Amino acid sequence: MQSSHLLLEEPIRMVSILEPSKASFFPAMTKIVGTLGPRSRSVDVISACLKAGMSVARFDFSWHDPEYHQETLENLKAAVKLTKKLCAVMLDTVGPELQVVNKNEKVISLEADATVILTPDEGQEASSNILPINFDGLSKAVKKGDTIFIGQYLFTGSETTSVWLEVSEVQGNDVVCVIKNTATLTGALFTLHASQIRIVLPTLSDKDKEVISSWGVQNKIDFLSLSYTRHAEDVRHAREFLSKLGDLSQTQIFAKIENIEGLNHFDEILQEADGIILSRGNLGIDLPPEKVFLFQKAALYKCNMAGKPAVVTRVVDSMTDNLRPTRAEATDVANAVLDGSDAILLGAETLRGLYPVETISTVGRICAEAEKVFNQDLYFKKTVKYVGEPMTHLESIASSAVRAAIKVKASVIICFTSSGRAARLIAKYRPIMPVLSVVIPRLKTNQLKWTFTGAFEARQSLIVRGLFPMLADPRHAAESTSATNESVLKVALDYGKASGIIKSHDRVVVCQKVGDASVVKIIELGD
Ligand SMILES: Nc1ncnc2c1ncn2[C@@H]1O[C@H](COP(=O)(O)OP(=O)(O)O)[C@@H](O)[C@H]1O
Ligand SMILES: C=C(OP(=O)(O)O)C(=O)O
Ligand SMILES: [K+]
Ligand SMILES: [Mg+2]
Structure with a gap:
């Protein structure tokens, strides 16, 4: 994909760091x-x-x-x-999640060394003296000296937008705390975090x-x-x-x-x-x-x-x-x-x-x-070693597909799958080129009606590094012949070309089943 592959484990010419990266699809x-x-x-x-x-x-x-x-x-x-x-x-x-509830979104100023009460009574209005929380078990979970952290959702730990408290006393269901830093809390909802306690x-x-x-x-x-x-x-x-x-x-x-x-x-x-x-x-x-x-x-x-x-x-x-x-x-x-x-x-x-x-x-x-500087070679070896032998057939095919794709400098790996398993296994080996996972729908029934699988499997690959899903037409159902597989492959190649990841004369590695056998094919495209 990229011409000059830099590796962090090797000396890098400093000027090459500034070379603009090629735009990719x-x-x-x-x-x-x-x-x-x-x-x-x-x-x-x-x-x-x-x-x-x-x-x-x-x-x-x-x-x-x-x-x-x-x-x-x-x-x-x-x-x-x-x-x-x-x-x-x-x-x-x-x-x-433990939350401090500030229904009226009042600005709450907390002063270092003052005390504040955490109460499970959600009817109370939040103020500098009292903070209602959504949990009635806090007084049983904490003890004197424990630290409690309160901040707005996605707080940064910044000294002025979040606050550290130290438990000084438990009074019934309430927890009395000493404020450790001056802070101003704004917003409707704050997360409360008590370090290392078990919340039942x-x-x-x-x-x-x-x-x-x-x-x-x-x-x-x-x-x-x-x-x-x-x-x-x-x-x-x-x-x-x-x-x-x-x-x-x-x-x-x-x-x-x-x-x-x-x-x-x-x-x-x-x-x-x-x-x-x-x-x-x-x-x-x-x-x-x-x-x-x-x-x-x-x-x-x-x-x-x-x-x-x-x-x-x-x-x-x-x-x-x-x-x-x-x-x-x-x-x-x-x-x-x-x-x-x-x-x-x-x-x-x-x-x-x-x-x-x-x-x-x-x-x-x-x-x-x-x-671009991820050391794929090292990662690949580490993964193969970790998996050990004998490998499952599918894992062996998947890792071989990645290796072949790198050796022949393929621009993309195309993987046929229904369950998504084969595509995930290919991604496991972290190929440096995108993996087009062609999800072939399978017909299934729940006694009441017949439906096609595939939509979940395709979307679920959107969180996996390197996987780019394409949901095949249900007419190409999984129990298809090699003739329809060829036509799906053509659709996938056309899609790759249209989206700019595949060009004329590129090599493409294809992972699919032919008859009963899983195969890795290397194809070289024409014009
Ligand atoms: N509909 C299909 N057509 C051709 N090959 C397929 C198809 N579905 C899966 N394969 C291939 O079969 C092997 C098993 O993949 P896997 O994802 O486990 O299949 P499935 O999703 O059917 O369980 C892989 O080599 C994969 O590329
Ligand atoms: C993403 C996080 O949690 P939340 O759901 O509170 O955003 C987090 O704690 O990093
Ligand atoms: K959440
Ligand atoms: Mg969180």
Whole structure:
């Protein structure tokens, strides 16, 4: 794809760093999840977000009501039609999130060394002296000396917009705290974080269940972002819940790791989940700062080796109010890509930030640059070694397809799939060229009616690094002959050509089944 491949492990000529990068059709192989909200809900803005590279829209139910999100989603659908860019839908649960409720949105000034009471009595009005919270178990969970952190959704930890409290006394259901820093809280909702305590609340709250079975079912959500996943059991429970909701049995579950309890059970959670969200906002508060990078690297490695998509959050907070990220943030985005993340999740930046579209394109450009210096060769060897022998047939085919594509400098890999499994396995080996995953619909029945599969599988690849889905015409159903396969391949090639990723005389690697055999074909195109 790129002519001069730079590797960080080799000396780089400094001037080459400044060479402009070639424009490519795909903004980046790394995917961008955008949280939609007040600043990103018109058809115009969403269309611009899609064009800038957002491929998954996150609807965070910690904010607003289902009607509000439905309006936004209708606009997203219109934008998808308009731009012809696919976009998957992610429902993010509230989960066991502790919140300070400030119904009247009064500005709350908190002075260092003064005291403030946290009370479960939600009837009270929030003020400098008393903060009502949505949880009546706090007084039982904390003890004198514990620290509590309160900030607006997507707080930065900035000294003036978030506040540290120290528990000085428990009085019945109330918790009396000493304020550690002077701060001014503005807005309707603040997250409350008590370090390293166990919150006895279910991971899927009743409100979450209600929203999933109504809004989720109505909109056939592609992903459930399971906030505060703490145990593998949380994922199993959510899966069981989804399995009874018709189409949602196909919804993928992304476990959000946002506290130490989730970190401790990471391995088991990864086994159960379809993907992981490294929720660095909350986890970053629970962890000592010097440990955050290590969690990120260790977790991404495990996700990569398991072949499950990993999403990194909270990369460019400062872009909520600024057109340019800080140098630390810009470097952080690139490092997330080098560490192996599949996608970057934007929260406040797109939800209530001033520059949602610019944020997406800036992050996309940084990702694309980092991908160019990603040491694919080293990564490939590491992955093959980790998988060991004997490999499953499909994994062997997938890794061979990636190797062949690199050896012959193919411009794209085309992978036929129905379940999405083969395409995901190819992506696991992190090819440097895009993978066109041609999803062939399968006819299925639930006793009542016959329908085609494929739509979920196609959209779910929109969160996997390097995968670009194309849903084949249902007339090319999976139980097809090699003749129809040839015609689907032609459609895929035409699509690649029309979109500019395939040119005349390019080589293309194709992964498909011929008869009973899975094969890797290398084809060279004519004019
Ligand atoms: N409809 C199809 N036509 C041709 N080859 C296919 C088709 N579906 C899957 N394959 C190929 O079959 C192999 C198994 O892939 P996998 O994704 O596990 O298939 P499925 O989705 O049918 O379970 C891969 O080599 C894949 O490229
Ligand atoms: C994305 C995060 O969580 P939230 O759902 O609160 O935005 C986070 O904690 O990084
Ligand atoms: K949430
Ligand atoms: Mg969070």
